[in-house]
Amino acid sequence: MQLSIERHPEAATRTATVMNAIRRRIAARTLTSGEKLPSIRGLANAMSVSPSTVVEAYDRLAAEGLIRSRPGSGFFVAGSLPLVLADVEPRTxxxxxxxxxxxxxxxxxxxxxxxxxxxxxxxxMPTAAIRRALRAAAKAEDAMLTDYGATRGSRALRGVLARQFAAEGIDAGADQILLTASGTQAIDLVCRFLLQPGDTVLLDDPCYFNFQALLRVHRVKVVGVPMTPTGPDMASFAEALETHRPRLYIRNSAIHNPTGASLSPQAAHRILTLAAAQDVTIVEDDIFADLEPEPSPRLAVLDGLATVVRIGSFSKTLSASVRCGYIAARADWIDGLIDLQVATNFGGPSPIATEIVSGALSDGSYxxxxxxxxxxxxxxxxxxxxxxxxxxxxxxxxxxxxxxxxxxxxxxxxxxxxxxxxxxxxxxxxxxxxxxxxxxxxxxxxxxxxxxxxxxxxxxxxxxxxx
Amino acid sequence: MQLSIERHPEAATRTATVMNAIRRRIAARTLTSGEKLPSIRGLANAMSVSPSTVVEAYDRLAAEGLIRSRPGSGFFVAGSLPLVLADVEPRTxxxxxxxxxxxxxxxxxxxxxxxxxxxxxxxxMPTAAIRRALRAAAKAEDAMLTDYGATRGSRALRGVLARQFAAEGIDAGADQILLTASGTQAIDLVCRFLLQPGDTVLLDDPCYFNFQALLRVHRVKVVGVPMTPTGPDMASFAEALETHRPRLYIRNSAIHNPTGASLSPQAAHRILTLAAAQDVTIVEDDIFADLEPEPSPRLAVLDGLATVVRIGSFSKTLSASVRCGYIAARADWIDGLIDLQVATNFGGPSPIATEIVSGALSDGSYxxxxxxxxxxxxxxxxxxxxxxxxxxxxxxxxxxxxxxxxxxxxxxxxxxxxxxxxxxxxxxxxxxxxxxxxxxxxxxxxxxxxxxxxxxxxxxxxxxxxx
The missing domain is CATH 3.90.1150.10 (Aspartate Aminotransferase, domain 1)
Structure with missing residues (x-):
């Protein structure tokens, strides 16, 4: 089907509107690979345009390869549709x-x-300490410079973290800590472990923007809870738990991104009580921990890592170039998380990178x-x-x-x-x-x-x- | 419901059989979170055991927290089931x-x-070159030591790869190359980009075992094609394409893992022809490339990266500790892959690691x-x-x-x-x-x-x- 009639500017706009509507449905996967598109007459009625506008839009989408015509049976979504996270609108x-x-x-x-x-x-950033750690790494044993390393990641670095946790009052062994290639990858692994497509996840509104991008990859529903200066609005939080039965609640503690808010002790206790009653796991992203002058209430500390998973990294105060994060969680989840990390990344962070992190953290100047x-x-x-x-x-x-x-x-x-x-x-x-x-x-x-x-x-x- | 009757050893075995059957169905997600379990009478008939055996098995699974009883309405799969890749059989x-x-x-x-x-x-491994590269990195500019780095990864390293590709006859710019945290993560990103749960993926049989583990994470169906010493068996390959309409074919070229086979020129050409006719994307994992004395036929070279995605890393001949892989693909796919890598890992490999890789690769001794x-x-x-x-x-x-x-x-x-x-x-x-x-x-x-x-x-x- 090919229309060669010259078209009005208004007609061109209407065609673009129809094309964008279809593109959006394909991007959102409400129209999926191989699925039949709405009939020309049906869509024309629904969008209040003429059938020839829909024909033109479908022909153009077919020319772009997004849909295909099967003679005699209509138009279908083409087979090879990548997962595109960005909106389909123009880049500007x-x-x-x-x-x-x-x-x-x-x-x-x-x-x-x-x-x-x-x-x-x-x-x-503490570049002098990083340079010293690099020179020290140049003298490490051969295996550290060439091998994949153990699946949990450097024991030395996990030991440093376990001692920090102990000082906060969390009694977690180094075996409850899994090093990852970044803080984001740590959250991604936990999502892979706990979420199925179609699950619901709770986020603060506003929250770190990448939480939303990450959750789109997991094909889950996101529900926002309005922030107050002392934590999420409790009435909304309780209602969201009741209404949406989320599987996870992901948030920044300490200095909340983007608001800078900290949890009040009452909010922390209330969040844990409500979440426990509904079997919701909390992922507490503590990436800004070292920037606090005095520690504010932490869910992971109050809960002792029973239903809270702690996430962190060294990107904000040491180096984002070394790329290393961690997960601290229930002991019986670590093996499953390791299997997932091996399957999707063949192990954890670069052993050389973790050696540099350990070195810089234990540098007298840090x-x-x-x-x-x-x-x-x-x-x-x-x-x-x-x-x-x-x-x-x-x-x-x-x-x-x-x-x-x-x-x-x-x-x-x-x-x-x-x-x-x-x-x-x-x-x-x-x-x-x-x-x-x-x-x-x-x-x-x-x-x-x-x-x-x-x-x-x-x-x-x-x-x-x-x- | 609680049974306190002392049970025979045979009865205990039958109970364990029922429990394992249910565990396996939950692990394989044919029984999913919130779903009702089979009725006690129905399962007893199906498994040729007594209803009291099923009752005992369900009670024990409920005690383990895997399922829950709702009084008056039966047993249901509990809400919080992590994705466990390992089989549910005992570890031995x-x-x-x-x-x-x-x-x-x-x-x-x-x-x-x-x-x-x-x-x-x-x-x-070439440890002396790695040590020299580490010492050189200790003198790099501050930003390289502390920043996240550009989303595509080091331009220098992508330039090295683009020149290697050009020598093979692939005309790909550095902008068609995306560095990743590992070769496995490169394949994972491509799977995230192109696959939806329920899709089908073709693998050689035998093939690198981690392909199977990775594809379980993506919840796709895997179909194997028997290997011959010159590539996949062509009749089986053609039939699998026709019968299963796969979205991807993932394989090692060069020195095939585990068989050591190489593609014949005819097999390479035939694979590309058949795959193109069915709109199948091929992921060619070329991780052993540098171990070949003379290059054998490559799908990515014949096809010029049109429908083939090339994957590689530096783990096998330089260092697995630095953790760096790459994707070379169609130019119009790179932006989508970058968005996915930002969403799930906030960027690519460690810039320090890629600096070390670039340094060691360009070391005179390499x-x-x-x-x-x-x-x-x-x-x-x-x-x-x-x-x-x-x-x-x-x-x-x-x-x-x-x-x-x-x-x-x-x-x-x-x-x-x-x-x-x-x-x-x-x-x-x-x-x-x-x-x-x-x-x-x-x-x-x-x-x-x-x-x-x-x-x-x-x-x-x-x-x-x-x-």
Whole structure:
């Protein structure tokens, strides 16, 4: 079927609308590989367009290879549809996509300014300790330099973690800890272990944007619970548990991403009590732990790793380049998690990388560096809050640690629009809705105070705010 | 419901049989979370046991927490069932489990002998080049030591690969290459991109055992195609394509694992022609490429990466400790693969690890090391084949390279039994059926000639063969 009639601009728009509707259904897998598309007449009625518009849209989608015509039996979704996480909209419109901030932050050039990114600049990191650890690794025994390593990962590093946990009051052996290739991969493994397609997972709203991207890969339903300054809103949390019967609740404790909030003791106890009653496993991502001056309540500590899985990594305070995370969980889950890690990654993190992490962590300078880092961040949070104040941008709360400020933009401005304008000026921002499950953070923005040293930034922000 | 009657030993066995049947169905997910179990009377009839045996089995499974009783409505599968890859049989019976060889090889002590493992001993590897690369990395710029790195991974290393590909005749830019945390993770990402639960995937029979473990995680159906010394049996391959309409065909080219076979030019051309006609994507795992003296036909080369995805890593000839693999694929697939890698691992391999790989690959000694390694392996293959011959163990074919010999045991011996006996003597072997999709390699064994230097091995092998 081929239409060669010249078409009106309006007709072209209608055709594009039909094409996008089909693309979206295929991307969301409500139309799956091999499935028959709606009849031309049926879809024309449903979308209030003419049948010839649907014919044109189907022909074009067939030309793109997305669907196929079988003569005499209609159109079918083509066989080879990759799992595409990004929205099907044009790329200029990707500012509210949870992966947009990651991609821009990771791949932007060296001259890019990154108030929206999620890590410290290189010159804030303990590079001297890393260099010493690399030189020490160059003298390690042959097997450490060439072998896959044990499935649980370096015993030395797991021992360091077990001792840290013991100091917090968690009685977990090194055998309850599994090293992974990153904190994200740790959560991915737990999801693979516990989730089936179609399950429901609870997230804070707002929350770390990559939780949402990861859960799309697992084909599960996501339900958001609104955040308060002391934890999730308890009435909503209880109702979500009752209504949606989630399998998992994934969250940042300590300094919550993006809000900077910490759990109150009452909220921590209440979360555990409600979750236990409904058999919900909690994944507590504690990646910002070392940035807290004094530890706030931790679910993993109160619960003793019975129903809580603790996740962490060394990316935020030591090095994101070494790539190493961990899972601490119930002893009887570790074997299953190891099998999954072997099947999907043939083992854990690079043994060389874990050797470097162990070396740098036990370097005499590391504790002093952490103390200095916390003071430096506290000072920068105050300074950046004062600068943002002059632009009418106000933090939701004063975080007890870390590098994030979660801020409301003045005059109900659309943060995604502001972020798009900023990108044209070579500045990566993190607009609120990339963090929001329910897309209710339209005029919010997350700022990383450690990435805001550049003196041009205040004027740049003023310019993009004014449009 | 609680039975306190003392039971006969036979009754206890029958109860265990019923319990195992239910456990197996839950592990295989033919009974899923929340689903009602068969009625007591129905299952009793089906399994030819008394209803009281089923009641006892259900009560015990409920006590284990695997199922739950809802008063008045029967028994249901409990809500929180992790994905367990290992069989539910007792651990002493795990010798034919695809993960068994991996776990034993990775976690066995330093004194363990490993003719069954899949890599070279540390003293065969280019450790001097790795040490030089580590010392050079200690002088790298700060950002390389601390940042996540670009999403595609090191441009330098991708450039090295692109030039190698060009020398083979593949015209692929560095932008068609995505670095990953391992070769296995590369395949996992491609599976996540292209597969949906319930799809079918073709494998050679026998094939690398971890392909099967990985595909269980993806909840897909696996179909095996018998291997011949020049590639898959073509009639079976064509029939499997027609009957099962697979989405993927995953295989080792070059030196096939475990058989050591290489593709004939005719087989390579025929595979591509048949696969193209049915819209099947081929994943060609080329992890043993550098061990071939002269390159055998490659699907990725003939096809120019149009429908073939090439996978590789540096684990077999450089270092498994650095953990780095890659995907080379159609240009328009890379963005989707990157999004998936960001969502599930927040980026690719450790930048420090890729710096070490680049450094060692460009070390002046590396080419000479490879040439010497190939000669050393050729010699060891001849020597080990002669030793095995004295034990009545015969290789299927003489491989053109690599460290594997795929051998038939004498007198139809069960390789799994032999492997279990060997493990008691601290020797890891790789019994045939861990590689076989259809479990038709009962009396076959894969030997790694580089791991057979220990002078005790011939006598040890003789002992475990004799039982």
């Amino acid at each position: 419109d990707r500012a509210v996509d949870p992966l947009w901030v990651s991609r821009q932050s990771l791949d932007g050039g060296a001259d890019m300014l990154r108030p929206g990114c999620g890590w410290l600049p290189a010159d804030w 504790r002093k560096y952490l103390a200095a880092l916390r003071s430096r961040l506290a000072k920068r949070r105050r300074e950046v809050a004062a600068t943002l104040e002059t632009l009418g941008i106000r933090p939701w709360l004063e975080p007890r640690g870390g590098f994030y400020l979660w801020c409301r933009l003045p005059d109900g401005q659309d943060a995604a629009d502001v972020a798009r304008r900023a990108l044209r000026e070579n500045v990566v921002l993190a607009p609120g809705n990339v963090f929001s499950v329910a897309q209710t953070a339209r005029d919010w923005m997350r700022f990383n105070v450690a990435q805001m040293d550049d003196p041009r930034l205040p004027a740049l922000l003023k310019r993009v705010l004014d449009g | 019976d795990r010798a034919v489990d695809p993960l068994w060889v991996s776990r034993q090889s990775l976690d066995g002590g330093a004194d363990m002998l490993r003719p069954g493992c899949g890599w070279l001993p540390a003293d065969w 080419r000479k090391y490879l040439a010497a390694l190939r000669s050393r392996l050729a010699k060891r293959r001849r020597e080990v084949a002669a030793t095995l011959e004295t034990l009545g163990i015969r290789p299927w074919l003489e491989p053109r390279g690599g460290f594997y010999l795929w051998c038939r045991l004498p007198d139809g011996q069960d390789a799994a039994d032999v492997a279990r006996r060997a493990l008691r003597e601290n020797v890891v072997l790789a019994p045939g059926n861990v590689f076989s999709v259809a479990q038709t390699a009962r009396d076959w064994m894969r030997f790694n000639v580089a791991q057979m230097d220990d002078p005790r091995l011939p006598a040890l092998l003789k002992r475990v063969l004799d039982g």
